[in-house]
Amino acid sequence: MSVSNEAASPAGPSHFRAIVRNPYSVLPNWVYPAFVAVALSAFAVYSIWVVFLNNGGRYGPYLSPFYSPEITLRLGDFLIPPALWVAWAPLAFRGTCYYYRKAYFRSFFWHPRSCAVPEPRNRPGSYRGETGFWALNNLHRYALYAITVQMAFLWYDVAAQFLYRGSFHVGLGSLLMLVNVVCLSGYTFGCHALRHLAGGSQDCFSCNRARFALWKGVTVLNVRHDRWAWVSLFTVVLTDVYIRLLMLGVLPHGTWA
Numbered sequence: 001m002s003v004s005n006e007a008a009s010p011a012g013p014s015h016f017r018a019i020v021r022n023p024y025s026v027l028p029n030w031v032y033p034a035f036v037a038v039a040l041s042a043f044a045v046y047s048i049w050v051v052f053l054n055n056g057g058r059y060g061p062y063l064s065p066f067y068s069p070e071i072t073l074r075l076g077d078f079l080i081p082p083a084l085w086v087a088w089a090p091l092a093f094r095g096t097c098y099y100y101r102k103a104y105f106r107s108f109f110w111h112p113r114s115c116a117v118p119e120p121r122n123r124p125g126s127y128r129g130e131t132g133f134w135a136l137n138n139l140h141r142y143a144l145y146a147i148t149v150q151m152a153f154l155w156y157d158v159a160a161q162f163l164y165r166g167s168f169h170v171g172l173g174s175l176l177m178l179v180n181v182v183c184l185s186g187y188t189f190g191c192h193a194l195r196h197l198a199g200g201s202q203d204c205f206s207c208n209r210a211r212f213a214l215w216k217g218v219t220v221l222n223v224r225h226d227r228w229a230w231v232s233l234f235t236v237v238l239t240d241v242y243i244r245l246l247m248l249g250v251l252p253h254g255t256w257a
C-alpha cells in the first residue's frame with residue numbers, strides 16, 4: 001500500500017486525506033471490500049435458506065455438501081433439518097479462518113481498514129484486536145479437526161456416486177461434486193493452523209523429515225489460501241444449486257455412463 005506524503009504525515013489522522021493507492025491492483029480501493037461484503041452476505045443468506053428451510057439435499061447418487069454426512073433425526077413428527085448437524089462445522093471453519101477474518105473485519109466493520117489507513121473519524125472506539133466475543137476465533141484449530149472429518153465424508157460421497165447401485169455412473173453432478181471436493185481440500189489443507197501443526201513449535205523443523213514434507217505440502221496450498229477460500233465457496237453453492245434443480249425437476253438428470 002503506497003501512501004502519499006500528506007497521508008504519511010506524522011501530524012496524525014486529521015491530516016489524512018485518503019490518498020492511498022493500492023500497488024497490487026489498478027481497481028479502485030472500494031472494489032475488494034464491496035465484493036467481500038456482497039459475496040459473504042449472499043452466501044450467508046443462501047446457507048440459512050438451505051439449512052433451515054430445506055429438509056434434504058440428495059438426488060439419486062448426488063448429495064449436496066450441505067448434507068454430508070446424512071443424518072436424519074425426528075422429534076415426534078418433526079424432522080430436525082438434516083443440514084443442522086453438518087453446517088456448524090464449515091461455518092465455524094470459515095468464520096474463524098485467518099483469511100476470512102481479515103476480509104470481513106476490513107470489509108464489514110472497516111475496523112481496521114488496513115495497516116496504513118486510519119479508521120473512519122465518526123467511528124467510536126478503536127480496534128482492540130480479537131478480544132471479547134472475537135476471542136472465539138481462537139477456536140479455529142478445533143474447527144479444523146471437525147472439518148477434516150467432514151472432508152472424509154465428502155470424498156466418500158464422491159466415490160460412492162461413481163458406483164451407484166452397483167454400476168458405474170458419471171454425469172454432470174459427478175463432475176461438480178469432484179471439483180467441489182478438490183477445491184474444498186485445497187482450501188482445508190492449506191489452512192494456516194494446519195501449517196503450524198505441521199511445522200510449528202520446533203527449533204529445527206526440517207530435522208523431522210515427515211513433518212517437513214507435510215509443512216512444504218501445506219505451504220504450496222497456503223500460498224494461495226485466499227483463492228482457495230473463494231473458489232471453494234462458489235463450488236459449494238454451485239454443487240448445491242445443481243442438485244436442488246435436479247430435485248425440483250427443473251433440470252434433467254443426464255448421465256454419460
Ligand code: FES
Pocket residue numbers: 093096097098099100140187188190191192193194225
Ligand atoms: S486459516 Fe483459513 S482455513 Fe485455516
